[in-house]
Amino acid sequence: MEQYEPDRLTPAQVAAMRRSFRNGSASLSRRSLLRASAGGVLAAGGLGALSACGIPAAGKTQGGTSSQDHSAQEKVVNFSNWPQYIDADKSGKRHPTLDEFARQTGIQVKYTEDINDNNEFFGKVKPQLAAGQDTGRDIIVLTDWLAARVIRLGWAQKLDPANLPHAFANLSDQFRAPDWDPGRAYSYPWQGVSTVIAYNKKALNGIEVKSISDLLDNPGLKGRVGFLSEMRDSIGMTLLDMGKDPAKFTGDDFDAVIARLQKAVDKGQIRRFTGNDYTSDLSKGDLAACVAWGGDVVQLKADNPDIDYVIPEAGYMTSTDNMLIPNKARHKANAERLIDFYYEPKPAAELSAYINYVCPVNGGQEELAKIDKAAADNPLIVPTKAMAARTHSFRALSEKEDAAYEEKFAKLTGA
Known part of the structure; x- marks a missing residue:
């Protein structure tokens, strides 16, 4: 040590x-x-x-x-x-x-x-x-x-x-x-920033959550689902769930995601779109499950044994601060x-x-284990090869796309 x-x-x-x-x-x-x-x-x-x-x-x-x-x-x-x-x-x-x-x-x-x-x-x-x-x-x-x-x-x-x-x-x-x-x-x-699905086991009360579809379609979660107000994370995770590649999607693909999320908003499935303030709602159980950032989940799990996360089979989004x-x-x-x-x-x-963000440095895990073994073994901090293989990034947008997509997303979220 x-x-x-x-x-x-x-x-x-x-x-x-x-x-x-x-x-x-x-x-x-x-x-x-x-x-x-x-x-x-x-x-x-x-x-x-x-x-x-x-x-x-x-x-x-x-x-x-x-x-x-x-x-x-x-x-x-x-x-x-x-x-x-x-x-x-x-x-x-x-x-x-x-x-x-x-x-x-x-x-x-x-x-x-x-x-x-x-x-x-x-x-x-x-x-x-x-x-x-x-x-x-x-x-x-x-x-x-x-x-x-x-x-x-x-x-x-x-x-x-x-x-x-x-x-x-x-x-x-x-x-x-x-x-x-x-x-x-x-x-x-x-650092890297992973986007995953987090949930409160007590609030789920036996409901299984493995995918974005579960968040959007399970009536047992109505009014207790959260999505992020960061467009690239919420849209990207939903694109993956719909079998689309966030690195290659089209305008029609984007519109299909907006329509799907709008349906969930209209029927009251999605409680709200949030920044990091979802953490309090998740800990209290007001949110049963939500799209979340890995760095938050690491901390929440340390304080609350009911908090956990899942990587959807369809994959997950990763962004970077550079x-x-x-x-x-x-x-x-x-x-x-x-x-x-x-x-x-x-x-x-x-x-x-x-x-506790994603370490972008090969060799960091061995040194991290000398400081904090649990952190070194946490795939939200040091992704395994299998986990890293399931990550996706949102493609770069032109200025025209950027303006159009943000406007549509803002209308969806009520921003």
Whole structure:
């Protein structure tokens, strides 16, 4: 068993802190925030909204824009991430893996938790990116659909493979080839996010739940079913249930899913569409079963033995939150060294032990077992090969599709 330093949390202390996060003011963590969909002003306005803001339509520019790299002279990395999305010491103010990176490299990390919503953050940095200006950030963490947008706009710098030996060697096959960034030329996953079916055994009272069809069609679950307000998760899981590939679906396929979900809404089968606030309803039994995120399920199961999950035979959805280097970043080489550091198995394991998302790093499981054997054996954190083979990703959307699909989904959910 790994010996913890005095200022580090033991696995039991981590579990206790997570419980306090859920019950107290610290509950606004990355997993507690709505993983905002591609709605809002960008989706509503589509290409027109982009052009009206002086932003070129996606696909009009290619490749990122670098600037003079000050990495050799300025030993710093400016890293923007989501709240509570990294390991922390007992005070919550220091991050042991970042401290270790600084010790090894002499590079200090200025770490800022200033990404609370994908669209909100994009609105904050897009004027600078559109104007070809430095955002003051060397690494930003964006959910895959927004990472795809930034890359298409030409606002992310191409990564130098020579600075990423661990990342190239250790990236899990599951995440190597997204259609929006073939070969991971511009991005590397920070963590993966699995979408599964979670249920409360006591609330089910003997009803068997194995598929999305069970959620939508079993009258015994009427009014006690939840779906996610993240379009790609709810639509993707239903596409799979209908025998469609989320990586290749058509507009007609999308409309068929909307119609199926609308029928369930109209008859009162679906209680509501939610962000992470489904966790309370599921724990209390107000929801008997729901579409859920794996990171939440890991925590809920630790606190409530009635909570469990199932991977549908049809498969499940996985998305990623991704590290990118924006245009004009001053410390590109330093940023690449930090990205690469998190693809070494030991730092990757320390991160996963704390936040419980899907570890994208081969070799992380062995190191994780030294810290938390239960976490290392949990397929929601380290998917087995068989489980990884059943995962699917939502295909990249054009701006026109994005706007149209979000509008239809918003009408369905009442957003």
